[in-house]
Amino acid sequence: MKITEQVRQFAEPVVEAQGCSLWDVEYVREGGEWFLRLYIDKEGGVDINDCEAVSRAVDPILDEKDPIPDSYHFEVSSAGLERTLRLPQHFAKCLGQKVAVRLYRPKDGAKEFVGVLREYEDGRVTIETAAGPKTFEKNEVALVRLYVEF
Numbered sequence: 676m677k678i679t680e681q682v683r684q685f686a687e688p689v690v691e692a693q694g695c696s697l698w699d700v701e702y703v704r705e706g707g708e709w710f711l712r713l714y715i716d717k718e719g720g721v722d723i724n725d726c727e728a729v730s731r732a733v734d735p736i737l738d739e740k741d742p743i744p745d746s747y748h749f750e751v752s753s754a755g756l757e758r759t760l761r762l763p764q765h766f767a768k769c770l771g772q773k774v775a776v777r778l779y780r781p782k783d784g785a786k787e788f789v790g791v792l793r794e795y796e797d798g799r800v801t802i803e804t805a806a807g808p809k810t811f812e813k814n815e816v817a818l819v820r821l822y823v824e825f
Contacts, residue, residue, distance in 0.1 A: 678711075681742045682702075682737070682742055694717060695715040697716075698714040698754035700712070700714075708747070710749075710750060711747050711748070714753070714754040729751045733749075756823045757775075759818060763795065772792055773823075775787055775789050775819070775820055776800055776818075777818040777819075778815050789804065789822050794810075
């Protein structure tokens with residue numbers, strides 16, 4: 676089982692006990708150092724106190740379970756307004772919302788498309804753009820995130 680899956684398994688009930696939901700778990704190397712990040716969400720939004728409470732609750736469990744043999748930095752953050760959609764449940768929750776789809780290679784002269792998320796099935800993403808519906812296959816899509824206009 677991947678590190679992120681292990682952490683999700685034991686962190687999710689702890690995050691929920693703090694009144695939040697676990698949006699995503701990320702374990703990445705940046706600048707030569709490893710980071711374990713929990714992205715949390717809550718109705719009405721997440722604030723610094725939520726992040727601190729989740730961090731204090733999950734940290735001792737990380738020490739006890741010890742899923743990562745090397746040293747790393749542990750962070751808890753809000754999923755953010757322009758959160759990344761990775762898991763099927765992310766797409767299901769965000770149907771009908773505006774998203775940006777970034778591609779690995781240009782399609783129809785562009786690498787990014789913005790539209791309303793209409794469908795997600797087995798990695799295939801369909802959005803409704805101003806020019807009509809666009810469907811992208813899993814192997815074309817580099818990133819899908821919520822799109823917020825200011």
